[in-house]
Amino acid sequence: LAAASFAAIPIKKQLVSHSAAPDACDAFQLCSRLDSRGQHGALAERVFQFLGVHPAMLLREDLRQGPYFNLLRLKARLMCGDFHLYRTRGLDPLRRVMGSSAQQARAFVREVVLSLEASNYGGSVVPPGGKMRDVYTVFVRDAGWFLRIELRMEGGRPAIVVCEPQECDVVLVLHGWFAHSEGA
């Protein structure tokens, strides 16, 4: 993984240049305004890459405090290698970044999830039509990137639905969102 690289996206600079949007919450507002004017697209995509959640999606998502799933129980099952890794947002992003096989990516995810602590928890999320997931972020490299991890238990087995490299700490973003929601 040390050799992996992830292209940094200077989204904050873009947002600031578009208007005064110093933090993530302002970015959501800006994007929702752009969406209402039909100007969504490139900027919203950049925000998506930066935050890991599409702004419009995040506004609709039901965010809750948690964690909803017991991390210790989850890790215990994970120790045995008994878990599911979803392909589209779990396996494929890692394979692209690391250039690894599915088994290597699974081994990496296992190590990362076993290293999770309560402080890595960002929030619990219910995507529209989806099921509850706990969101965690792990910092992977000094220079670089965070891993956004969304996991849940399915039939008594851990399932890693999302494991994507991110530019920012999802924990901070989601906490910012909570503060924003409470203030509003």
Next chain:
Amino acid sequence: MQGEEREDLQPCGACGRGTLRPKDMAWVRTGHRDDPRLCVRRRIVLPVCDACGDMALDHVLAAALDEALEDAYRQKRLRQQRAMISDLHKLGLTSTEIECAACLPPGHVTRLRRGMVASPRTFRLLHLLHAFSPGAVWALSRIDPALAEVYARVATDDEL
């Protein structure tokens, strides 16, 4: 029988709407290593969501997927590299000259023809040499004078 199948089916944790159903992934294009469009040619059944197309892989399925992809990757690469080397030979380049142009160790081209899979870097060099010969040989002759004679031999009169 139907009851057993129903028990095996899991709801999709990614979209929450669909169900993970066994699906044959033969002939579906997917990315593997440095090949973004690899097609698995043999039967491999994976649980695929009927709504979003995502799939949940445990260690057995991941190993099976790896094996199928690796097999397909090896077959495709061997076929391509053999064809490229054969074309370069037809153009007039010997194995030694290809090794000289692509900075490969002696005997490497022979090993590639006999079944060794080229590294992504070597494959790309071969691909460039194949796509732009003899122009590529001329460009390389500017940094390696030994290739100037090769270019003079393989280039047509118009190109000279």
